Amino acid sequence: QKEVEQDPGPLSVPEGAIVSLNCTYSNSAFQYFMWYRQYSRKGPELLMYTYSSGNKEDGRFTAQVDKSSKYISLFIRDSQPSDSATYLCAMDELTGGGNKLTFGTGTQLKVEL
């Protein structure tokens, strides 16, 4: 069993829809939770990060972490065609000596006009 599980999709939604992307994990030592966005044939770029449990909002994006359930989510409001990308969740134990991230496999999202 992988430490981080993520539904690969693809997920197709109409423009303006609310998108929910999720990851589950098994390692209770994870402390930081991140979402990266990766456009086709590009490197990942950090979208949001959250420390421990709770919500964090940034414009149309909201990240949620529920450590008791080992479950994290990314919500995208008013989705746009430019949001079409693969979304990767990532987690970090913060054991020191380098931030060694554990990634999910990514969910491919397509927002259609």
Next chain:
Amino acid sequence: NAGVTQTPKFRVLKTGQSMTLLCAQDMNHEYMYWYRQDPGMGLRLIHYSVGEGTTAKGEVPDGYNVSRLKKQNFLLGLESAAPSQTSVYFCASSRGQGRGWDTQYFGPGTRLTVL
């Protein structure tokens, strides 16, 4: 600033050949990382470095070697390429804050095919 750059962008090798992938960053970051990305596997850490002259193994280090002779460069070597090393390779760097968390910035990737 160019950020993180990777050379080459594409490469095709035959089994048994060797090659070196170059990663360069101009952000004066302490930490650098090499990942591979495969379908259904996500990004997996190969090797990383927490400073000039230091390297350490990640999750999937077998078949790869690395060197960090200069702070701004991190080299990934394949001594004898195998078809299982066909992948997209990403380099990343981060400022390095000790036990704190900081953002990893990724390069554009190198697509490697081993025949």
